[in-house]
Amino acid sequence: MVRNWLKSLEWRRGLNDWARSDGVTWIYIGKVLTAAFLTYWIAMRLELAQPRTAMITVFIVMQPQSGQVFAKSFYRLLGTLAGSVVMVTLMALFAQNSELFLGSLAIWVGFCCAGAARYRNFRAYGFVLAGYTAAMTGLPALAHPDTSFMAAMWRVLEISLGIVCSTLVSAAILPQSAGAAMRNTLYQRFGTFAQFVINGLRGESDPASFEASNVRFIADAVGLEGLRAVTVFEDPHMRRRNGRLNRLNSEFMTITTRFNALHQLLERLRRRGVTPAVQAIDPGLAALTRLLEPFAGRALTNADAALLANRLSVYKADLPEHVRSLRAEFVKTGPSDDDLLDFHTAYELLYRFVDDMHDYAQTHASLADHRHAREKWVEPFVSTTSWLSSLASGVRATFILGVMSVYWVATAWPSGASMTLVSAATVALSATTPNPRRMSFQMACGTFLGAVLGFFITFFVLPRIDGFPLLCMVLAPVFVLGTFLTTRPQWVGYGLGLLIFFSIGSAPDNLTVYNPYAFINDYIAMVLGMLLCAAAGAIILPPNSRWLWERLEGNLRQQVSFAISAPLRGIRSSFESRTRDLLHQAYGLAAGKPEVQRNLLRWMFVVLEIGHAIIELRREQDILPVHPSYESQPWRQAIRAMGRSLIRLFIQPDRHNLSRSLSAVDHAIVCVQNTDEPFAPHFDTSALRRVKSYLHFIRTCLLDPQSPLAGAASEQVSAASPQGQPNAS
């Protein structure tokens, strides 16, 4: 009896595991098949010109989560409309002269690819579509310009049909919502972060895991922003919380930066051993660790967040009193000026950290309500892309299309149109991926597989079957294979190539045409077109190579000047998100080169810490009360001079600029120290003391021997001494 029960239990558990992992994939495959065949059937029934275009739309648009399908569909529709309009316009202008038409088409596709690389989310997809729809409809119609308007109309209809069917299927049948995925990530993230904070405060984290966790938080922040943009399309529940989700992400970035700053300071203090300063700081940290322990390593629900907010507010209220008593004890040990500054800075950072975490917990708890005052949030996530990388993408696309067109015009190859068209589609689809070469190559392999399968099915199977159900039976195995490949991130290219180009070449229209010569020619053209795209991706300004990381590293450093000179409104959120977004891109591009990745990460820490301290300084100055000791004093001028020297340092990090910045910071600290303050110099009331803490913090960042700034300075020394060839590598 018991054995039977156990057996059934194990079996059930196995089934549950399967349902949660592979089961989801199979359900997704089933949904794709349903949507594809539904579209195919309706398109054939309505006698649309190319039922396969409608079906391909399904393959392109379908994603496991329904919110993503909506977003992609929306942008696909916009892109198709734009592309069709451009194609009809070009056709009207240059119908008599195919050279001019092809030239302007190449420029248009290049422009769209640049746009796709610039806006990396689903908006990119609209650009991709705008580019290749123009090519897809324009090239086949080039010989008969009079049909081009109708071709564009049919295409819009077919794509709308595909979009309607796939959104219906993905939303109504066993939906996997992006909203749920987002909630899950959001809830888990704080648990991980709490564990990370506890380890850091206890001084137990090693550098490798510290970096890994930070990379994860950054990826989460960027990923959540993407999910948030998608759930708006899907879920009214989440749409009502859009502002708070935005805010939550922004606040989370703030607390991670804050914690990194605190952690960096603590590490530096601990490296000196157990000094009185460390002993004075530790009790406050231990209290925070105890507070966070129940929340570590598990999902933070809305109710948990409310509890956390309560506890944090109690802790925050007690902190000043606690600090004052600790400080009194610490002063008895007769600390040096520097140690006292370290103590103040550490507690200032801790206080701010707790304050920000309290905000975060409150925002999280507010998600439970349908309406909330916290919904009003005007600091959006700002992403930045290096204009150079999008320009590279555009140039690559224009070049590929130009070469293809020249070849086509010169040889008058009958399949030249398919080659040009396919390369336009491939270059556009791969423009949004970090590694276009790999994507194009995978698509070429997928297409080759599609060609082999398609040849077999078209010429050996299709002549023997009759009726739509049998056709579905025949096509289903190929689609299952292709969809399965697209669900695995490392094989997406193979899957896409197989699905799209199998359908283009081998899925029959209402009137099936058997023409082996054209078939083979077209597939050769397609594979050639893609291979050329792969080659161009590897040769023309490849994005995953040195020049682009260095460029992005420079952009990353320039965020410091953004923090210094941008308008103060909404600056914190945009600074945090821009920096993270840049790092996330650069990190993705430098995949497989851990040395480069680590370097980028270290730069990001420095940039975030110093930038954040500067923003705090600017805020402090902004809210100072009107008083002669605050206005146009030497200390304010000294801080301004420090800002200028920091901009110089981060544009060109060398020994000379570093020492100039250091002396500027020292000068600012001295100026602040020499200013009399009207109010009692208490920890929480004195603005100048806070200013001094931030200045001290900037100073410790600059002095940190492990930071890349020190690395850049010493590298310069060693490069200057042996020979005078700094750029030889």
Added chain:
Amino acid sequence: MPRELAFHGVYIPTVTVMFLVAMVLSWALDRFMSGLDLYRFFWHPALLRLSLFSCIFGAMALTVYR
């Protein structure tokens, strides 16, 4: 209702126009329901929205092909 509408000399099936009108109406209804947080009473909001749209569109189309 006429089965086709003349729009600047182009004949459009009335149901196509109604499809668009139904889309706008169901969008407004969706806004209204989400504003009052009524979706929490339903098991499958997406299916509900789809069904509501079908009802609206069907009711409007019935006036044409009756």
